[in-house]
Amino acid sequence: MATMKDIAKQAGVSTSTVSHVINQTRYVSDDIAKRVNLAAKQLNYAPSALARSLKMNRxxxxxxxxxxxxxxxxxxxxxxxxxxxxxxxxxxxxxxxxxxxxxxxxxxxxxxxxxxxxxxxxxxxxxxxxxxxxxxxxxxxxxxxxxxxxxxxxxxxxxxSYQGGVMATQYLIDCGHKHIGCITGPLSQHQALNRFQGYQAAMQQAGLPINDDWVVESTFECEGGHEAMQTLLSRATRPTALFVSNDMMAMGAINAAAEHRIAIPHDISIIGYDDISIAQFMTPPLTTIHQPxxxxxxxxxxxxxxxxxxxxxxxxxxxxxxxxxxxxxxxxxx
Structure with missing residues (x-):
């Protein structure tokens, strides 16, 4: 591997001059800089990232x-x-x-x-x-x-996440839904808790009751959404709409609904959260809250x-x- 000494010898300059050209630490005439850069190219010189990091402490x-x-x-x-x-x-x-x-x-x-x-x-x-x-x-x-x-x-x-939870629930309310459930993520995690609190706030502000049978805590994964929807469908009554706290759980929930021949959105409406790239290709394409x-x-x-x-x-x-x-x-x- 070529060194600065090799470049200096080929370009006919000092090693310190090569260093100044390579590191751009001092003015060097255009003619000398061209000779140094040409020699470096001919010798396939690659600066040492380790040496540079030690010198700059970065x-x-x-x-x-x-x-x-x-x-x-x-x-x-x-x-x-x-x-x-x-x-x-x-x-x-x-x-x-x-x-x-x-x-x-x-x-x-x-x-x-x-x-x-x-x-x-x-x-x-x-x-x-x-x-x-x-x-x-x-x-x-x-x-x-x-x-x-x-x-x-x-x-x-x-x-x-709190505002996103409010936004998702308010959209369902604006679409005429009054019986709204929620599949949350693990409430020990601040995103899940904040989104659930946003759901609660929107429901309270609209004067709508929260049915505890329609609130299920889950895992933020497809399997969790699937299991949560199975739980909801086993209850005596079911909501007309669900805020599902991320798109992966929404995907699992839609799959579980299909197994029970429940059509989305005809029988139950679903809004997700995250707007992952595949959300637009779900069946049906998923209404969701976009995270940047x-x-x-x-x-x-x-x-x-x-x-x-x-x-x-x-x-x-x-x-x-x-x-x-x-x-x-x-x-x-x-």
Whole structure:
């Protein structure tokens, strides 16, 4: 592998001159710069990322911890993170926690050993809180993304889940529904709880009663939605509409309804949450609440880089607002 000394010898200049040209640390005449760059190209010279990171005390690498899930939501957010890293000249190391505390500890140790410039967390609240001691990493900015723990010492990029829950339920009410149920995610997680609280607030504001038989807590996965719908259909009465707290559960719920020959939206209307890419291809196409997944990833990268420039700045909370996507899974009664 060619070195700066090899380039200096071929270009007929000093090693320090080569360093200034490669690193753009001092003015060098155009003629000399051309000779150095030509020699570097002829010798297939590649700058040492390790040497540069040691000199600058920056690796131009960010780490991300994410909960493993079949939910495409996570992949769409990671896409935003990866593209933003690339645009900013950074590399990304992605670690799946597998929902396992020991694996998460090992992933954090690995990322710190790799000397990442910053960390982004997108893993479930309990999982992160049990493992992360945020005070231990004062020199490594930590940004908590949606699906992360609520802590006071880090920047947070969150979806306004409460408002999304209100918006979804209000849409069903505006469509004339008065008998509205809800399939929630695990209420120990702040997204699930906030969306459920939004449902409760919209129902209360409209003066509509909440039937406890029509509220089922589930898992945020397709299987959970399927099981929750089976439970609802086993009850003495059923609602005319359901707010399902994410699109994966909505997919499972629609499948369970089909098994019972219950048509969506003719017999039961369903609105989901997330607007994952496949929501538009469900049968029927799913009315849902759109989360700005790409912007969530982009905002997380921007927050880490901003924190690197101002480590002493107060932690910030950035909320991304949801929007309603109307498709064909909700029947208009009024």
């Amino acid at each position: 690796t131009k690498t960010l780490g991300m911890l994410v909960t493993t899930s079949t939910n495409p939501f996570f992949g769409e957010v990671v896409k935003g993170v990866e593209r933003s890293c690339y645009q900013q000249g950074y590399n990304l190391i992605l670690c799946n926690t597998e929902g396992d505390e020991e694996r998460m500890r090992a992933s954090i140790d690995t990322l710190l050993q790799k000397r990442v410039d910053g960390l982004m967390l997108m893993c479930t609240t309990l999982e992160c809180k049990q493992v992360m001691d945020f005070e231990r990493y004062p020199d490594v900015p930590v940004v908590v993304m949606d699906w992360g723990p609520i802590v006071e010492v880090s920047d947070k990029i969150l979806d306004n 997944k790409y912007r969530l990833g982009k905002a997380a990268v921007e927050a880490v880089l901003a924190r690197l420039k101002a480590m002493d700045a107060a932690p910030q909370l950035i909320k991304l607002e949801p929007t309603l996507i109307e498709r064909c899974s909700v029947k208009i009664l009024a």
